[in-house]
Amino acid sequence: DQQVKQNSPSLSVQEGRISILNCDYTNSMFDYFLWYKKYPAEGPTFLISISSIKDKNEDGRFTVFLNKSAKHLSLHIVPSQPGDSAVYFCAASARYGGSQGNLIFGKGTKLSVKP
Amino acid sequence: EAQVTQNPRYLITVTGKKLTVTCSQNMNHEYMSWYRQDPGLGLRQIYYSMNVEVTDKGDVPEGYKVSRKEKRNFPLILESPSPNQTSLYFCASLSLGTGGNTIYFGEGSWLTVV
Numbered sequence: 527d528q529q530v531k532q533n534s535p536s537l538s539v540q541e542g543r544i545s546i547l548n549c550d551y552t553n554s555m556f557d558y559f560l561w562y563k564k565y566p567a568e569g570p571t572f573l574i575s576i577s578s579i580k581d582k583n584e585d586g587r588f589t590v591f592l593n594k595s596a597k598h599l600s601l602h603i604v605p606s607q608p609g610d611s612a613v614y615f616c617a618a619s620a621r622y623g624g625s626q627g628n629l630i631f632g633k634g635t636k637l638s639v640k641p
Numbered sequence: 642e643a644q645v646t647q648n649p650r651y652l653i654t655v656t657g658k659k660l661t662v663t664c665s666q667n668m669n670h671e672y673m674s675w676y677r678q679d680p681g682l683g684l685r686q687i688y689y690s691m692n693v694e695v696t697d698k699g700d701v702p703e704g705y706k707v708s709r710k711e712k713r714n715f716p717l718i719l720e721s722p723s724p725n726q727t728s729l730y731f732c733a734s735l736s737l738g739t740g741g742n743t744i745y746f747g748e749g750s751w752l753t754v755v
Contacts, residue, residue, distance in 0.1 A: 532683075535681075560744075562746075567749070568748060568749070569645075569731055569746035569747050569748045569749050570684070570731070570746045571746070572744070572745070615683065615684060617744075629674075629686075629744055630686075631676075631683050631684040631685075631686075632683055633681065633682060633683030634683045634684075
């Protein structure tokens with residue numbers, strides 16, 4: 527049973543437009559959410575995070591939105607650039623639960639930004 | 642520079658021949674973890690460790706062992722590798738402090754079992 531779901535395996539966007547990557551979760555104990563970016567042949571790198579006490583966190587071109595009632599979060603990239611082409615993983619954890627530190631990952635969404 | 646270092650980065654081995662993938666971090670993190678990445682399945686956790694001598698199973702622990710004798714090292718052991726363990730493996734570490742759960746990954750180890 528998947529606790530973190532990224533239902534779109536791939537997404538293609540034109541350069542300069544907005545990329546929206548979606549993530550749903552089922553465990554109501556999750557209180558911290560992260561997005562990771564992964565290029566081929568490299569390890570995932572941290573992109574942006576959000577705590578459950580917030581509904582939005584912004585860092586440059588990247589914004590993460592959290593809708594706790596819907597158990598949904600999304601990553602917005604504006605404007606999208608060809609260098610953003612990568613696989614994006616959503617991850618969640620319950621920092622104050624029994625498995626503190628245990629990150630659960632979604633399956634990833636491959637973003638392609640076309641010039 | 643904060644680093645998680647895995648070795649080897651690439652390995653082809655034969656079924657049944659024991660192997661160890663080492664992982665070392667220089668950030669004094671309490672928490673370390675191993676993941677495998679397979680097409681269509683994303684990142685799945687194999688084992689994790691909350692601190693020295695404290696390890697626990699993740700989602701896919703079968704066929705793997707780990708040990709945490711010192712804080713900086715968390716080796717992944719395949720006692721008798723099988724072809725279904727052909728995968729890309731990532732070691733990760735993070736601090737369990739109040740700053741959040743930003744996890745740092747190694748560069749990955751490509752393992753092929755024939």
